[in-house]
Amino acid sequence: MGAIASALQACRDRIATACAASGRGSDCARLLAVSKTFPAEAVREAHAAGQTRFGESYVQEALAKMESLADLDLEWHFIGPLQSNKTRPVAQRFQWVHGVDREKLARRLDEQRPNGMVPLQVCIQVNVSGEASKSGVAPVHALALARVVASLPRLRLRGFMAIPEPTPDMDRQRQAFRILADLLRQARHEGLELDTLSMGMSGDLESAILEGATIVRVGTAIFGRRD
Numbered sequence: 001m002g003a004i005a006s007a008l009q010a011c012r013d014r015i016a017t018a019c020a021a022s023g024r025g026s027d028c029a030r031l032l033a034v035s036k037t038f039p040a041e042a043v044r045e046a047h048a049a050g051q052t053r054f055g056e057s058y059v060q061e062a063l064a065k066m067e068s069l070a071d072l073d074l075e076w077h078f079i080g081p082l083q084s085n086k087t088r089p090v091a092q093r094f095q096w097v098h099g100v101d102r103e104k105l106a107r108r109l110d111e112q113r114p115n116g117m118v119p120l121q122v123c124i125q126v127n128v129s130g131e132a133s134k135s136g137v138a139p140v141h142a143l144a145l146a147r148v149v150a151s152l153p154r155l156r157l158r159g160f161m162a163i164p165e166p167t168p169d170m171d172r173q174r175q176a177f178r179i180l181a182d183l184l185r186q187a188r189h190e191g192l193e194l195d196t197l198s199m200g201m202s203g204d205l206e207s208a209i210l211e212g213a214t215i216v217r218v219g220t221a222i223f224g225r226r227d
């Protein structure tokens, strides 16, 4: 087995173990393989090992990879910070966007999503660690933004996403993820039909799954260190 295939298997094992520990069933969280900075060949290798969902953070890099992998049936998720003037290719080429954190961005993606395509699947990014991170709507404003996004016809709001400040302390990891899980509960209580918590990365996916993650975004543990 190649390095990527065995790393993928190890990652799937971690996810299954955490899902079992969470009591939600062994496939409670889907794996998004974060391939940013790695070449198309690495994606091809992961696909050969059964991986179909990939996350990218840089628009130009992602478009080039899509081009060279056009022969494969892949699901592309945009997970990076998105500038308002870069929304068009994202609206046209990706299936998911995880980093929507302001109304202007949502409205542009909605206007630019081609009519013949299924709606763009969206997660609202929430800044759960306060001032330390720049991206993400503040938790107190997340539900208001969720109502707006849910009303846009070419978008389908699926849930929330967060990138908490890294910490080795599992209690603190879980505290941060719980903020996102609470928001999902509140939004559902208001009648929004959401099913997604995009949270957990290479270093904290166990904590995220214990708090209800349904998508974990894993780069380093699959493809190795980025430089």
Ligand SMILES: *Cc1c(COP(=O)(O)O)cnc(C)c1O
Pocket (backbone or CB within 6 Å): 034, 036, 057, 079, 080, 163, 201, 202, 203, 217, 218, 219, 220, 221
């Ligand atoms: C890079 C990135 C990841 C992957 O992080 P790893 O620690 O390498 O697993 C996950 N989510 C987002 C938004 C990222 O930018």
